[in-house]
Amino acid sequence: MTKENLEFKTEIKQLLDLMIHSLYSHKEIFLRELVSNASDAIDKARYESLTNSSVLENEKEWKIKLSVDKEAGTLTVSDNGAGMTRAEITESLGTIAHSGTKDFLAALQSKEVKDNPELIGQFGVGFYSSFMIADRVTVMTRKAGSGDSRGIQWESAADGFFTVEDVDKKTKGTDVILHFKEDEKKYLDEWEIRNIVRKYSDYIEHPIVMDVEKEKDSELKKGEKVKIKEEETLNSQKAIWLKDKTDVTDEEYREFYKHISHDFADPAKTLHYKAEGTSEFSALLYIPSKIPLDIYYKEYKMGPTLYVKRVQIMDHCEQLIPRYLRFVKGVIDSSDLPLNVSRELLQSNRQVEIINKSVTKKILDTLTDMKKNEFDSYLSFYREFGKVLKEGVHFDFTRKEAILDLLLFQSISKGGDAYTSLQEYIDGMKEGQEDIYYITGTSYDEAKNSPYLEAFKEKGYDVLVMLDEIDDFIVSGLEFKEKKFKSAIKGEIDLDTSTDDEKKETKKKFNALIELIKDKLKDEVKDVRLSGRLKDTACCLVGDEQDMDPQMAQLLKQMGQAVPQNKRILEINPTHPIFDSMNRLFEKEQKSTVLDEYITLLYDQALLLEGSKPKDPAAFARAVTRLMVKDADKAG
Numbered sequence: 001m002t003k004e005n006l007e008f009k010t011e012i013k014q015l016l017d018l019m020i021h022s023l024y025s026h027k028e029i030f031l032r033e034l035v036s037n038a039s040d041a042i043d044k045a046r047y048e049s050l051t052n053s054s055v056l057e058n059e060k061e062w063k064i065k066l067s068v069d070k071e072a073g074t075l076t077v078s079d080n081g082a083g084m085t086r087a088e089i090t091e092s093l094g095t096i097a098h099s100g101t102k103d104f105l106a107a108l109q110s111k112e113v114k115d116n117p118e119l120i121g122q123f124g125v126g127f128y129s130s131f132m133i134a135d136r137v138t139v140m141t142r143k144a145g146s147g148d149s150r151g152i153q154w155e156s157a158a159d160g161f162f163t164v165e166d167v168d169k170k171t172k173g174t175d176v177i178l179h180f181k182e183d184e185k186k187y188l189d190e191w192e193i194r195n196i197v198r199k200y201s202d203y204i205e206h207p208i209v210m211d212v213e214k215e216k217d218s219e220l221k222k223g224e225k226v227k228i229k230e231e232e233t234l235n236s237q238k239a240i241w242l243k244d245k246t247d248v249t250d251e252e253y254r255e256f257y258k259h260i261s262h263d264f265a266d267p268a269k270t271l272h273y274k275a276e277g278t279s280e281f282s283a284l285l286y287i288p289s290k291i292p293l294d295i296y297y298k299e300y301k302m303g304p305t306l307y308v309k310r311v312q313i314m315d316h317c318e319q320l321i322p323r324y325l326r327f328v329k330g331v332i333d334s335s336d337l338p339l340n341v342s343r344e345l346l347q348s349n350r351q352v353e354i355i356n357k358s359v360t361k362k363i364l365d366t367l368t369d370m371k372k373n374e375f376d377s378y379l380s381f382y383r384e385f386g387k388v389l390k391e392g393v394h395f396d397f398t399r400k401e402a403i404l405d406l407l408l409f410q411s412i413s414k415g416g417d418a419y420t421s422l423q424e425y426i427d428g429m430k431e432g433q434e435d436i437y438y439i440t441g442t443s444y445d446e447a448k449n450s451p452y453l454e455a456f457k458e459k460g461y462d463v464l465v466m467l468d469e470i471d472d473f474i475v476s477g478l479e480f481k482e483k484k485f486k487s488a489i490k491g492e493i494d495l496d497t498s499t500d501d502e503k504k505e506t507k508k509k510f511n512a513l514i515e516l517i518k519d520k521l522k523d524e525v526k527d528v529r530l531s532g533r534l535k536d537t538a539c540c541l542v543g544d545e546q547d548m549d550p551q552m553a554q555l556l557k558q559m560g561q562a563v564p565q566n567k568r569i570l571e572i573n574p575t576h577p578i579f580d581s582m583n584r585l586f587e588k589e590q591k592s593t594v595l596d597e598y599i600t601l602l603y604d605q606a607l608l609l610e611g612s613k614p615k616d617p618a619a620f621a622r623a624v625t626r627l628m629v630k631d632a633d634k635a636g
């Protein structure tokens with residue numbers, strides 16, 4: 001095929017532009033990125049070779065080679081990995097912007113990064129970072145196992161275009177040739193290269209080699225020295241997760257985290273351990289400090305990287321952790337799984353199940369420990385990931401209690417800035433209080449001032465404030481330490497302290513009025529009853545215990561899902577003077593238009609209080625102003 005001149009995709013052009021014109025710090029990361037790509041390409045070929053040995057092309061050793069040509073001003077990063085076809089290289093390095101590109105462009109606009117340009121160095125910015133230091137990049141590649149020496153040459157000067165053409169390439173794999181800019185030639189220096197490799201790529205499993213000049217005793221002439229070139233391995237190659245904890249520095253842990261997560265912040269917690277017994281594996285896991293933007297998307301890639309005896313099997317192995325811990329990143333290296341384990345096999349593998357169990361326990365134990373001993377960092381973790389962790393209460397039956405123990409809530413007695421655990425809540429329960437009360441809502445202040453809580457406040461009962469949409473779904477019907485969760489806005493709440501006789505009396509007093517209201521509102525509500533939760537407010541709407549929260553219903557509607565139309569229950573407050581007045585009106589005149597209007601008005605108010613709209617807002621407004629005029633006339 002002839003030479004093609006192609007245009008980069010728009011996002012890639014933007015990325016290149018930013019890369020060249022706004023990134024000035026940590027340019028040395030280009031090498032980390034190229035070595036990491038080379039290492040991935042080797043992992044890929046090695047994995048393929050397990051089932052197809054032609055990929056090996058009779059070469060036994062995998063390696064990444066760095067070659068310096070001082071005269072030409074170039075550094076070449078070569079690998080003998082998978083290589084690429086013409087179509088693959090055109091897509092991978094030009095026409096398809098991978099998902100990370102958009103995130104990276106967005107991050108470059110963020111204040112955090114603008115204020116701290118050194119953060120740039122921690123991004124996984126990929127192949128295109130080469131253009132920070134090179135004004136031209138040539139890539140020669142040939143697919144491993146292709147059976148001939150026809151390869152592809154890709155080239156670009158980052159001017160919006162790139163070329164691809166056929167070339168002869170004997171060795172399999174990929175060579176990336178960087179033609180350094182005049183003022184970036186320091187990267188040709190051997191020591192500079194050594195240092196960068198050691199800093200960023202020491203744990204890369206494959207040898208990263210370079211020909212270095214050494215002085216040796218001459219074999220021909222005794223006492224004389226000669227200079228010879230010898231290949232030297234620059235990285236220690238020891239997989240960091242297989243090392244002893246004591247041999248790894250904090251910086252190495254952090255650097256590795258950034259390498260695997262592409263996160264630019266430090267992790268909140270690092271867990272490194274070896275499991276022995278029924279299952280042998282090493283785990284190096286991280287809890288990030290910030291929630292990724294895409295964690296709720298279907299495309300979110302979860303799960304640690306799975307290795308089997310140091311051979312990378314897959315990037316994101318979701319079978320290794322439960323979904324509610326999907327924010328955890330890291331590496332698991334098993335000694336028990338077969339090397340040719342496939343995705344299908346992982347679904348029902350006993351070893352994988354054992355690892356999953358062990359890892360889940362370890363993470364939950366770590367969080368429990370954090371909550372107990374480092375509450376502030378736990379709280380920061382919880383603010384980010386609490387919402388995801390909570391899913392476990394619903395989905396992981398066996399660990400429900402442990403996860404509930406990890407939850408934190410705001411509460412009406414603690415104030416909006418503090419959090420309480422369920423245990424603390426139970427410990428603070430008042431005499432006679434049987435249940436754990438909670439209120440759902442969209443803001444703390446709104447929930448706290450809700451009329452539904454009047455009687456709770458009077459009794460001094462604390463009420464948990466739950467602001468996540470899934471809260472009600474998770475806790476309703478649940479128990480913690482044998483205490484039931486009860487919603488303050490659902491079901492019957494009886495906080496009335498009057499005696500049974502007094503209650504009977506009240507019931508009798510309002511019976512006829514309630515029947516009238518029921519009849520008038522029969523299309524709107526399923527029942528009208530006296531309230532045990534109101535003190536100052538006249539009335540409110542509540543659901544049955546098993547009904548969906550208005551908040552949850554709203555969320556489902558927004559997501560385009562059908563929501564069951566449950567009618568609500570109107571509760572009226574017998575201690576409110578309005579009902580005495582209404583009772584008097586009723587006794588005077590059974591069919592009163594005023595009474596009718598009051599009933600509609602009360603119902604509209606109740607709708608407003610639960611966050612809904614009156615059925616006819618204009619009529620509601622007219623009625624209120626009419627009453628205001630009446631009142632003003634009386635006052636005047």
Ligand code: ADP
Pocket residue numbers: 033037038041079081082083084092093098100124125126127128174
């Ligand atoms: P990333 O490595 O994060 O996917 P890059 O921009 O660095 O992003 O690379 C894009 C793609 O190009 C890679 O996903 C890979 O498919 C391909 N690629 C890059 N370098 C190599 C290489 N040395 N060998 C084979 N494929 C490569």
